[in-house]
Each structure stands twice: as C-alpha cells, then as structure tokens.
Amino acid sequence: MSIKARFSLNLGEFALAVDLTLPAGGVTAVFGPSGCGKTTLLRVLAGLEKCPGGFLQVGPQIWQDDQRFVPPHRRALGYVFQEASLFAHLDVAGNLAYGARRVPAGERRVSVDRAVALLGIEHLLARSCGELSGGERQRVAIARALAASPGLLLMDEPLAGLDVARRQEILPYLESLRAELDIPVIYVSHAPEEVARLADHLVLMDAGRVQADGPITEMLTRLDLPLGRDDEAAALITASVAAHDETYALTSLEFPGGRFSVARQDLPVGRAVRLRVAARDVSLTEVHQAGTSILNIFPAEVVELATVSEAQVMVRLSVGGVPLLSRITRKSAALLDLSCGKPVYAQVKSVALLS
Amino acid sequence: MLTAADLTALGLTLKLATVVTVILLLLGTPLAWWLARSRWRFKFILEAVVALPLVLPPTVLGFYLLVALGPRGPLGGLMTTLGLQPLAFTFAGLVIGSVFYSLPFVVQPLQDAFAAVGRRPMEVAATLGASPLDRFFTVAVPLARPGFLTAAVLGFAHTVGEFGVVLMIGGNIPGETQVLSIAIYDHVEALEYGHAHLLSGGLLVLSFLLLVGVYAARRRGPAVRP
Numbered sequence: 001m002s003i004k005a006r007f008s009l010n011l012g013e014f015a016l017a018v019d020l021t022l023p024a025g026g027v028t029a030v031f032g033p034s035g036c037g038k039t040t041l042l043r044v045l046a047g048l049e050k051c052p053g054g055f056l057q058v059g060p061q062i063w064q065d066d067q068r069f070v071p072p073h074r075r076a077l078g079y080v081f082q083e084a085s086l087f088a089h090l091d092v093a094g095n096l097a098y099g100a101r102r103v104p105a106g107e108r109r110v111s112v113d114r115a116v117a118l119l120g121i122e123h124l125l126a127r128s129c130g131e132l133s134g135g136e137r138q139r140v141a142i143a144r145a146l147a148a149s150p151g152l153l154l155m156d157e158p159l160a161g162l163d164v165a166r167r168q169e170i171l172p173y174l175e176s177l178r179a180e181l182d183i184p185v186i187y188v189s190h191a192p193e194e195v196a197r198l199a200d201h202l203v204l205m206d207a208g209r210v211q212a213d214g215p216i217t218e219m220l221t222r223l224d225l226p227l228g229r230d231d232e233a234a235a236l237i238t239a240s241v242a243a244h245d246e247t248y249a250l251t252s253l254e255f256p257g258g259r260f261s262v263a264r265q266d267l268p269v270g271r272a273v274r275l276r277v278a279a280r281d282v283s284l285t286e287v288h289q290a291g292t293s294i295l296n297i298f299p300a301e302v303v304e305l306a307t308v309s310e311a312q313v314m315v316r317l318s319v320g321g322v323p324l325l326s327r328i329t330r331k332s333a334a335l336l337d338l339s340c341g342k343p344v345y346a347q348v349k350s351v352a353l354l355s
Numbered sequence: 356m357l358t359a360a361d362l363t364a365l366g367l368t369l370k371l372a373t374v375v376t377v378i379l380l381l382l383g384t385p386l387a388w389w390l391a392r393s394r395w396r397f398k399f400i401l402e403a404v405v406a407l408p409l410v411l412p413p414t415v416l417g418f419y420l421l422v423a424l425g426p427r428g429p430l431g432g433l434m435t436t437l438g439l440q441p442l443a444f445t446f447a448g449l450v451i452g453s454v455f456y457s458l459p460f461v462v463q464p465l466q467d468a469f470a471a472v473g474r475r476p477m478e479v480a481a482t483l484g485a486s487p488l489d490r491f492f493t494v495a496v497p498l499a500r501p502g503f504l505t506a507a508v509l510g511f512a513h514t515v516g517e518f519g520v521v522l523m524i525g526g527n528i529p530g531e532t533q534v535l536s537i538a539i540y541d542h543v544e545a546l547e548y549g550h551a552h553l554l555s556g557g558l559l560v561l562s563f564l565l566l567v568g569v570y571a572a573r574r575r576g577p578a579v580r581p
Contacts, residue, residue: 048478072481073490079482085475089497098493099483148483 001025003152003184007044007054016040016051016208022201024059024152027178027185029199029216031192037208038188039082042154045186046079047072058152076107078145078183080155084137086129092140093125099148108149110181115146118180119173135166139173146181153185159194167194174198175355192227196220196236196276197354221316221323223306228325229314233279235324236354241271257320260351261295274354279314279325281349286336288345296348300324302338313338317346361554363530364538371446371534372514375453379461379510380503382454387465388495392474409459417523420452424524449525449532456520461510468502469495501573508569512562 001024009016016037022028030038043049045056047063047070056064063070086095100112116122119139124132132140138158145153159167171194178185178198189195195202202219204211204227212225217236222228242254249264253273260275267273288297300317308314313333315326324346336344357365390402408416424442425431431441442448472495480490496503518536525532527541535554542551
C-alpha cells in the first residue's frame, strides 16, 4: 500500500514537477521554503487544482490518470486549510455534521463523536463560529475533516496562522491523531519543530521539485541535504520509557543504541517517545571518559563527515544503527583523526523530549 | 380615498412586481453565479449588457421591446404566425419588459454576494464530499443570503416604480397594463392632486420601508469569515 503521485504543472513563472511514492501510513511532512510549491502539490493531490497528464494512486484507488479524474468530492480525503475556513452560516456542530453526513454508507471510519473527542471540542459544539478563538477554530476544522472519514488527510500548514501559544495548544492533538488513527497524513509545513514532532516520513521541496524524500530520522541526518548541515541540525531518536529512578528522579529511555537518562517524566513504562538531539550538543571522545558530569555517553561509529563552515565539521554517527549528528570544530576532527568507520564515544549534553 | 381604478392599478402593480421578482431570481441567480465565478476574458461585455438598463432611458428600452414584440416585430411576427397574440400591450409583455428593466438590480447584488463568498468555502465543501450542485445550495446560497434579500427587494421596488417601459410597451389598459405609476400620471393630468398625493405618498412610504428593512437586515447579516 502506498501513495503514488506524478505531476508536472507549468504556471508561468512557477513549475511543479514531482514523482513521489509515499507510504500510505503515518505522517508524511512536505517541507520547504514558502513558495516552493508545497501548497500547490497538496491542492493537486486533492483535485482542487487540475493537472492534466498527472497520475495519482492512493492505496488501491486511482484518483487520476490519463483516462479519469475523480473530482474532489468523490475522493475520500480530508483537507485542512491554513485558515480554518469554517462555514459561517453553520454552528460548530453544523460544520462537523456537514462532511459526516456525506460519507457513503459503509465507509465511515471516524464518527463525529470520535473526532470531537480527539480534538477536545465537546464544549464548543453549540457555539457559533464567530465565538471561537483562532486555536479553537482550527481544532474544529481538523475535527470536521476527520468526521468526513478520510482515507487520506491533507493538512496545509494548519498551525501557520496561529501564535506560538496556540500552536502549543494544538500540537498535542495532532500527535494523538497520529497515535490513535490509522489514517495517512500529508502535512505541509515550513516549521522544523512541527516536522520533528509529527513526521515519520519527510519530503523536501524546493522550487517546485522534490529534493529528496525518505524516513524522517534519515533525512534529518543526511549531510548532503541542508537540514543536516544547518546550525539547528538535530537527530531524531525514537525511544521507549524503560524505567524510572526514584532516588535521583530520572527516567531511563531505551533506544537501539543504549539508554538515555533524562529528568523524571510522568510517563508509563513502555510508552514510545521522540527525542531530539541537537548536533551542537554532541561532543566526541576517543575513550570512554570517566569523571564527567555527562550521563549520556554512547559508543558510536563515524559514518560520514562534512565540512559545514571554515571552522566546523558535521559528523554523522551510527549509535547501534541509529543516526546521530555531532558538530565539532575542524581542529577537533583533525586532532581526533576522524574518518569513516572510526569508533568513538558520543557525549550527549542535552536531549529534548518531543512528545 | 382610493378609487376602484386605483385599487385595480395597485393590485396589478403588486402582481407584476411579484411575478417579475420571482422570474428575476430564477434567471438572475445562475447568471450572477456565472458572472461571479467565470474567468472568461470577455465576461465584461456581458456585465455591461446586464448594467445597460441602469443608464438607458426606460423609453429606449421600451421602444425596442415594442418594436420587437409588436405585431410587425420579429418576435411579435413569429407569435402571430403561430396563431398567438402579440405580447405588446398585454400583461405578459409588461412582465418581459420589466424583467429587462430590473435585471441589474437583481443580478448585481447577487453577483457581489457570490463574489464575497469566494472560492474557499466551496473548496472546503468539495473536500467534505459535496457535489457542485449540493455545495451551491448548502454553502453558496446560505452565505449569500443577504445578497438575495437585497436583490429581491430592489427588484421588487424598482419594478413597482417603473414608468417609461410600461408606457411604451404596456400602454394604459386598466386591469391589464395600467400600473400605479401610470395611474399617478393620469391623476396629475386630470389635476386630481389629492389622488396623486395618496398614491405617490403611499409608494414613497412603501419604498422607504422596504429599503430600511434591507439595510437593517444587512447590518445584522452574518459576516463571511475566512
């Protein structure tokens, strides 16, 4: 099962040319600067923009090829626009019912009640749309799209129009969607933080073209892509809660390369979490250093090196098969005599828990 | 007080305005929708045609309709050949003339209202599974409701007040084509100022109340939000 999309569209100054095969599960983030064609790609996928000669297959269904073009209203999709775009003539319940009522019999995947519960909007149902805050409006819009029982959910920067506080309000809901529903999501964004928290798969776009795509952990640590060379470059690690140490109020998080110790988290053992480790917070040593305050030290292997500035080198490491980035000075790299395959110890100064 | 003839003229006027408003809403809605949404490059020509009755002396419109609908006109000739009555100087002819005359008063508010709705709500409805006709009736029409109210009231009031077109194409047949404005003219001609005052003042108050109603309703109407 996968999503296959092949489109080329010429709009004068801007041209879109994509040929993608995406997993039909999890969250695929489409990431790139403003104006790179992310939104156009999403509109073409939805059928809101016609792109003659294109091809689109979602799971077993062909939505577009040379013979047919399934109009948007016959595609089992949900679309969340950047602005909530609620129907002003209907109240919140009416907005939610609009799509839910039009789901063909036997194709219901998400009930209105489920969508309401997932977005936590029970208390808003009787309100009119004018009485909602920006964050509430967007939550209603997401619930409305879910209640239409989509087989594919398209989201066009749903948080871009909101301030930081509102974004933090909505992100947990988006994370719970990923965990609770088995609906593939294509999530357009230009915010690295959202991508790191939500995405399983990443498509990098620039000037209407796909630069690269692949699993998020790979993509963030590829040194041939801008994300892996950026000042803010960071690796993403999926771990699970292994144990709690009540004496020192620490939580131990297990991943294939070892265990992280972090400040006590109120999470059940076994819960999957995402960790973000910034390249600048990882230093390297040749021997396992004793007498250090750093708790998180892992044996690693140098996979790749790239000079990112006159003074700095980005090192891609493998920690038990899990990619990790370390940004060190060029001088350090020379002193350590780093080369591919060299075993080192990675000292992680700080780690951020994303979910 | 109102004479029997005045009452007949009043009844006829209201009947004419009602029929014309209904026809205009039925014809004007799809036309206004198309004008609001089409990207055809020569659309402006059609917009100019729709707006013509705003600037043309009603007598000019009435004159051409008379020529077309009269027994020797192309349409009237056709009707005569088919064994039908020519439409000039009939109530049906009056309806046709009024439809043309009041067209912009219905189409323009509707077009503006549809344009204000914009494409986004329609796209949202499409992604929620609504077919084009479905989303027209469940999204575009409700959101454009203030426009429909304005269009209906303006179309009705403007038809009530017409004179030139009626005079040219309808004449002055009591019970058939003699409407209020003509009746007022007759009273003035006959120096019956009392009757003229009664009808004129009535029309003035009626028109004012209608417009007050429209503007009050527009103020309360739901704003279209993004």
